[in-house]
Amino acid sequence: MTETFETLRYTADVVCVWNGRVLLIERGWPPHKGQLALPGGHVDPGETSRAAAARELLEETGIRVAAEDLTLIGIYDAPERDPRGRYISVAYRIEVSDDPRAQAGDDATAVAWVSLGDLPDLAFDHTAIVTDAQLWRPTSPCRPTL
Template sequence: MMQQTPKLGAIAVVVRDGQVLLARRKKMPDAGLWGFPGGHVEPGETALEAARRELLEETGLSARAVDYLTCIDVIHKDAQDRVLVHYLLAAVLCTDANGLLKAADDVSEAAWFPCDQVRAGDLAMSAQVAEVMDLAILRQG
């Protein structure tokens, strides 16, 4: 089924001690791929708030949403070049993550990965994970 208008999502980007938090998606469009915890922005909710909420729902971790890093267009088309899915994802830098890490909600696994492993491309990942991770590292100084 074709999507009529783009949907807004937020992803929580958490990097600490040379590692990045990733979650394996259960649902399309990126089912089975590792990416940042995240999901839909609800009406009346800012993308910063959505990133914090989704992080907690999907990983059990709470964190402070610091700032926007970038936006990512996720567009999937069929063979006739018709848009099937279009999300605009606000990537949100989150810090001070704490809690007991556990996969829940829309993810099958959640884990910390060495940043170098993500850059090497050894994982089956969503688009732009390494680039967004590096933006977070630069922002944190």
């Protein structure tokens, strides 16, 4: 029997919402260079996905949030979700108040607050992530059955 191994890459994405709008970046690098996407990126060694999500949001948009304030949306691991190979992303949601002053940084060439009701097609599977974030509702704790 031959064993096949696949390289997995671990990433985190953030759906940052303010006043009915979602914060998107314009990608500065391939794949999907020039296309809108969620802020996010690789989880560094020794870092949690939640901490990586907060760090990437800050690096790419200048928006600072506490990692513990991020709410888990889900895990996205479809084998073909990224043309570079197998990427597994943990997505988080956060709502910010006031008037956040976002600015492009790191590998983002621009940022934009886009109405959730007028969302364009996004890079990767980010349209599905934003849709899931809009459908997300907190649930009560699971009770074991006897």
